[in-house]
Amino acid sequence: xxxxxxxxxxxxxxxxxxxxxxxxxxxxxxxxxxxxxxxxxxxxxxxxxxxxxxxxxxxxxxxxxxxxxxxxxxxxxxxxxxxxxxxxxxxxxxxxxxxxxxxxxxxxxxxxxxxxxxxxxxxxxxxxxxxxxxxxxxxxxxxxxxxxxxxxxxxxxxxxxxxxxxxxxxxxxxxxxxxxxxxxxxxxxxxxx
Amino acid sequence: xxxxxxxxxxxxxxxxxxxxxxxxxxxxxxxxxxxxxxxxxxxxxxxxxxxxxxxxxxxxxxxxxxxxxxxxxxxxxxxxxxxxxxxxxxxxxxxxxxxxxxxxxxxxxxxxxxxxxxxxxxxxxxxxxxxxxxxxxxxxxxxxxxxxxxxxxxxxxxxxxxxxxxxxxxxxxxxxxxxxxxxxxxxxxxxxx
DNA sequence: TTTTAAATGAAATGAACGTTTCAAAATTAA
DNA sequence: TTAATTTTGAAACGTTCATTTCATTTAAAA
Numbered sequence: 001x002x003x004x005x006x007x008x009x010x011x012x013x014x015x016x017x018x019x020x021x022x023x024x025x026x027x028x029x030x031x032x033x034x035x036x037x038x039x040x041x042x043x044x045x046x047x048x049x050x051x052x053x054x055x056x057x058x059x060x061x062x063x064x065x066x067x068x069x070x071x072x073x074x075x076x077x078x079x080x081x082x083x084x085x086x087x088x089x090x091x092x093x094x095x096x097x098x099x100x101x102x103x104x105x106x107x108x109x110x111x112x113x114x115x116x117x118x119x120x121x122x123x124x125x126x127x128x129x130x131x132x133x134x135x136x137x138x139x140x141x142x143x144x145x146x147x148x149x150x151x152x153x154x155x156x157x158x159x160x161x162x163x164x165x166x167x168x169x170x171x172x173x174x175x176x177x178x179x180x181x182x183x184x185x186x187x188x189x190x191x192x193x
Numbered sequence: 194x195x196x197x198x199x200x201x202x203x204x205x206x207x208x209x210x211x212x213x214x215x216x217x218x219x220x221x222x223x224x225x226x227x228x229x230x231x232x233x234x235x236x237x238x239x240x241x242x243x244x245x246x247x248x249x250x251x252x253x254x255x256x257x258x259x260x261x262x263x264x265x266x267x268x269x270x271x272x273x274x275x276x277x278x279x280x281x282x283x284x285x286x287x288x289x290x291x292x293x294x295x296x297x298x299x300x301x302x303x304x305x306x307x308x309x310x311x312x313x314x315x316x317x318x319x320x321x322x323x324x325x326x327x328x329x330x331x332x333x334x335x336x337x338x339x340x341x342x343x344x345x346x347x348x349x350x351x352x353x354x355x356x357x358x359x360x361x362x363x364x365x366x367x368x369x370x371x372x373x374x375x376x377x378x379x380x381x382x383x384x385x386x
Numbered sequence: 387t388t389t390t391a392a393a394t395g396a397a398a399t400g401a402a403c404g405t406t407t408c409a410a411a412a413t414t415a416a
Numbered sequence: 417t418t419a420a421t422t423t424t425g426a427a428a429c430g431t432t433c434a435t436t437t438c439a440t441t442t443a444a445a446a
Contacts, residue, residue: 024219026219026220027219027309029402029403031403041405042406042407042424042426043422043424046422047423050404051404100308101308110363110366110367112304115215115293115296116216116220124367152376157380159376160376163364163377164357164360165360166359166360167358167360167361167363170359171359173304173307174317183352184352187384232394233393234394234396234435234436235393240392243434243435
């Protein structure tokens with residue numbers, strides 16, 4: 001009986017992601033989203049409820065796209081050392097290909113909205129927990145394989161790596177010199193071996 | 194002959210800094226600034242020209258306040274190791290005392306505006322150059338004193354430290370556990386010794 | 387005291403903001 | 417074809433945006 005949703009929700013989210021990533025939440029207007037998605041203003045509100053709600057979906061979309069990328073990289077890794085190096089390599093790729101210096105959308109959003117919007121704060125807390133759990137898992141395996149030292153706990157190293165990734169993403173906004181960044185990563189990882 | 198500027202420009206900048214730091218550039222309205230400074234709307238435009246121009250002055254104000262803090266810390270340091278530790282300690286203090294999780298205003302602004310506003314990009318490039326030059330100088334001294342190793346150049350270590358500070362500030366937005374952060378800093382600095 | 391320029395107050399500018407409304411068009415299942 | 421429901425278009429909502437205007441008030445230098 002009903003007319004079913006005709007537009008491709010993922011495609012719309014992708015277009016919305018590009019705008020939000022480029023301009024940030026407060027810098028993006030509803031008109032920007034109408035233009036980018038070529039959806040009608042009413043359709044956006046019908047389907048997403050509000051600008052904030054759409055942004056939250058966009059964040060999840062961006063996050064799962066990233067995770068898919070990471071998981072594929074990790075699946076192809078022989079051991080913990082390679083897994084960690086893959087994570088940093090994927091981040092490096094994103095930096096080098098980020099021609100308009102947008103940075104990581106999740107890092108940007110954390111800096112823009114955590115202290116303003118509880119739903120975003122909660123998203124970021126879960127994101128951090130998940131990231132650290134994943135890193136801790138890898139480090140832990142590396143320590144059992146004696147590839148990584150045990151001078152600090154896997155959890156401590158995980159927080160260190162999480163912090164280093166954020167630093168790398170911030171640094172990569174202005175410095176996209178691949179040699180510099182590879183060296184930076186090398187220095188970051190040295191402490192594990 | 195003329196009536197001279199009666200309001201305290203530094204005090205006004207301080208109040209404006211608090212708003213911009215809390216809400217970000219796009220999240221701050223002219224009304225917010227009128228309320229915070231208790232200056233008249235016209236006076237703000239007379240004295241600062243535009244919102245963007247005021248923000249640029251605010252950034253410099255924030256930066257020089259920071260530099261003063263850092264320089265005092267550095268002046269009291271016996272050697273390069275202490276100097277670097279002081280820099281991280283001062284950042285840790287700011288994180289722990291940042292009750293509303295605003296993060297570092299310069300990091301936030303970099304993530305919000307570098308790809309949108311050329312004047313901000315230029316500010317951030319200069320900021321980065323200055324920071325790295327300062328860090329390189331300290332590392333270089335530490336290497337001469339044989340307190341730091343020479344496995345990487347002073348410039349490479351400086352970029353690493355710059356990146357680590359940004360990571361620390363991003364991490365400190367959600368994680369303000371002092372033990373965690375001290376451990377993180379310890380891990381960051383280990384590679385130098 | 388007069389001159390000069392800055393600070394103020396309050397209102398207005400027009401554009402943009404996020405959101406709502408609702409009738410018309412489109413599409414699918416019965 | 418009919419009934420059900422979503423998408424669309426376009427306009428409008430009231431609010432807020434950054435900025436301008438200008439007459440008035442203030443205060444210091446001449």
